[in-house]
Amino acid sequence: MKNIDKIQTLLPLGYLYLVILGIAKEGLYYYQIGINIVTYSSIMDILISPIATITSHLIFTIPILLLFIFHYNLPKFLLKNDDKLWVQKLFDIKKNYENKDVTEEEKRNEYIFVSVKMLNSFLFSLYIGFGFGGGYFLSKKIKENKLQYEYKVNYNDGKSENIHLIGSNTTYYFFLSKGNPAIKITPVASIKNIEMTKKKSFY
Template sequence: MKFSDDIEKLLPLGYIFLVIMGILKDSFFYYQLGINILKYSTIMDILMSPIAEFTSNPIILTAIILLFGLHYYLPSLLLKYNNIKFIQKAFELKPTEGLSINETKSYFNSIAIKSLAIFLCSFFLGYGVAGGYFTSKKIKNDKIKYNYKLNYNSGESEEIYLINTNSLYYFYISKGSKTIEIAPLASIKNIELTDNKMLGLNSIK
């Protein structure tokens, strides 16, 4: 049995797993900011959450691609190097003597899938808990940077620290306030990035 065969069988369940991880990540992140994110999310936000997270940063995207690539070839690597004690301890491998070649491959496939699930679970939950904690801490200690300008349909504008967005809302803090505000996208004309460093430009003197 090839690893690709197992992937095809588990692909629907795998995406459901990623969606659940995305929900937990967002829930842990926004809970620490006092927001029940599910009340402000659409079904599309929930379904696209894993993909949005993976593509939010080039470094994260590269790491995820490498992670999936490594685990795709992991069964064949385990089959080749399973006699090494470090490999046995790292993946908690059981003896495969007495198993047929197909049973051995299937066993290593399951180890690879389990390892990938653990890595992804650690990524999403760690990202959510740590991200929410450090964001809330920055807000409390007033160490946030107001690097966006929000322009309303009414003609009013204000400098903000943008926490995040989804398909319906902006989550932000206005300059001079520590209260998190939630504004519908329909009420916003546009948003401007005002931090020259983030834009890669030199400030004009």
């Protein structure tokens, strides 16, 4: 029961951390193309940002899932292998193994902390890296006119145009029209639908 209570206490904090990382990633991504995404985001957009980010691309989803699986099982691995020198050095747990007064429960709690700390570091690097890298490559493609216009947007007034879709949230679409280097920020309510005409690129 104690472990369940701890998990219930940590889950909101963990999700808050993911929300902050999601905002940071989106902020870095859009900042490099001149957009302050926070000003165009609702509270709902901010709250669902971790889920939206994790499911945005397979190249992001798969590493995230692998990270969670690995770090979930890491404490068990450390308990079984903390006598090995390479494990002690790699995870900095030598002091726990040498201290004979430390109980197995105390070791387990310490290894859970080690796992959470490592997971936080990897998630931070992954989110910030994807935000910075994605924004950089997108801005470069815009400058070099190398975008793929894989969508067709149909407006409520009957007009349509081919676009490169940068992203969207609950209120706005962000895209570039073919032949126009200016980024358009268009309310969702003004668009009838968007058709995918080509296979979507990663950035």
